[in-house]
Amino acid sequence: MSDAKLGAAILITGTGLGVGKTFVTAGIARALRERGVNVGVMKPVEVGWNPEIDGDWPYDADVLRQAAGVDDPREEIIPYMFKPFVAPQVAAHIEKRPIEMSVIHDALHKLREKHEIVLVEGVGGLAVPLDDGIDLATLAEHCKLPVLVVSRAHLGTLNDTFLTVHYARSRGLDVIGVVTNLYDSSVEDETIPSNVPMIEQMCDLKVFGRLPLQPHADTFDQVVKSCNSCLDLEALIEAMGLEAAVQD
Numbered sequence: 208m209s210d211a212k213l214g215a216a217i218l219i220t221g222t223g224l225g226v227g228k229t230f231v232t233a234g235i236a237r238a239l240r241e242r243g244v245n246v247g248v249m250k251p252v253e254v255g256w257n258p259e260i261d262g263d264w265p266y267d268a269d270v271l272r273q274a275a276g277v278d279d280p281r282e283e284i285i286p287y288m289f290k291p292f293v294a295p296q297v298a299a300h301i302e303k304r305p306i307e308m309s310v311i312h313d314a315l316h317k318l319r320e321k322h323e324i325v326l327v328e329g330v331g332g333l334a335v336p337l338d339d340g341i342d343l344a345t346l347a348e349h350c351k352l353p354v355l356v357v358s359r360a361h362l363g364t365l366n367d368t369f370l371t372v373h374y375a376r377s378r379g380l381d382v383i384g385v386v387t388n389l390y391d392s393s394v395e396d397e398t399i400p401s402n403v404p405m406i407e408q409m410c411d412l413k414v415f416g417r418l419p420l421q422p423h424a425d426t427f428d429q430v431v432k433s434c435n436s437c438l439d440l441e442a443l444i445e446a447m448g449l450e451a452a453v454q455d
């Protein structure tokens with residue numbers, strides 16, 4: 208298939224570990240699928256996974272492929288898996304298997320030939336090293352991926368989000384917007400009403416919504432319900448360049 212027919216692709220990165228990249232990516236994947244979009248998923252690198260003990264599919268990649276309902280080969284969805292639970296570059300060094308941009312690019316290309324859009328979940332944050340002088344931002348640059356940032360909803364998020372957005376921009380990346388996550392209404396936090404407008408003002412971009420901390424976040428139905436009710440999905444779809452593909 209020619210380049211002109213390749214699907215879109217975006218990188219869903221986070222302000223750090225555990226902010227909800229998988230949760231948000233899975234929710235968006237399922238929400239898009241329910242709107243008739245042929246969506247693919249990718250997790251370029253996973254650390255801390257031993258297939259002989261832990262099973263064939265690392266957690267993130269497994270959640271994502273189930274959310275999207277795809278059966279693409281494992282080496283396309285997750286080109287690199289490492290056993291040590293350390294930064295990807297360190298894991299690659301320990302296992303003597305350097306992470307190559309071309310391998311990830313080629314796997315993504317195959318996915319883009321099959322799907323209207325591929326959601327690529329990042330690994331930690333954008334500055335996580337993959338090799339000497341190569342980080343997640345390099346990957347986004349190499350694969351020409353616009354970036355969606357997932358950040359926390361609570362106190363501290365202004366600085367975290369600003370740093371991630373501005374690092375992305377300093378690397379020439381297109382940041383399409385932010386999703387804040389893990390909003391816990393039981394926690395007293397006076398910053399909550401101002402966080403979204405402050406992020407929009409400080410970063411000059413759109414926050415697509417604030418996802419609540421869900422006591423039972425273990426089914427796609429709950430996650431996608433949250434995405435449908437708390438995210439401006441139409442705006443997100445437009446920002447991803449997908450509006451033409453969505454069925455009414």
Ligand SMILES: Nc1ncnc2c1ncn2[C@@H]1O[C@H](COP(=O)(O)OP(=O)(O)OP(=O)(O)O)[C@@H](O)[C@H]1O
Pocket residue numbers: 221223224225226227228229230231267330331388389390418419420421422424
């Ligand atoms: N809105 C939410 N409500 C309830 N639980 C959530 C929510 N978002 C994330 N979680 C939970 O928090 C944990 C971390 O979320 P998740 O795995 O999506 O983060 P991540 O950014 O993908 O982490 P990693 O950096 O390890 O890839 C998971 O157990 C997930 O189910």
Ligand SMILES: [Mg+2]
Pocket residue numbers: 228229230267328
């Ligand atoms: Mg994850």
